[in-house]
Amino acid sequence: MSPKTLANISVSPEFHEFIPAAIMRLKYIFPDIAIETTENGIKLTGTNEIDELRLEREVIYHIYREKIFQQTLPMRRDLYQMLAM
Template sequence: MENLPSSSQLIIDQLLMRWLPDASVRFQYLYPELELNIDGNIVRFTGTNAGDPRVKQEFQFCLYRQKIFEQTLPMREMLIEGVTGVAGRTS
């Protein structure tokens, strides 16, 4: 039996919309075989195995990972500056 294209969709909470563009870029890099279509707060997945529940799980992981990365970036920068004594390093 061959793998036929399938589709599924995920509704993104409004509180997470800020991180949707960056998360979708990362997801597309990790899963190039799936087509991603974003319409407002609805993300549609199309392609082989797009109906697999793990696809939604992986996309949500990318979304939360981006949120955590952005929210903790200032704290990580301050920690590095405190340890190295170098502020605002560009290289």
């Protein structure tokens, strides 16, 4: 069975910097699906039948999760430094 496009997910440009880290997590969750960046977001290909809505929800969730992680990292570092003193 040859791979086919399972989903093309558009991602707002303001979230593009978080896509690579999200892809790393998604590859762990969906090892049988090829995940790559596109000009407008993410393309998922594979041979398995999977719910496109579920894929889209997972992709958006992991991108937003990475955004929150990166934005709160300085605050967490400062907090850990204060606790270590």
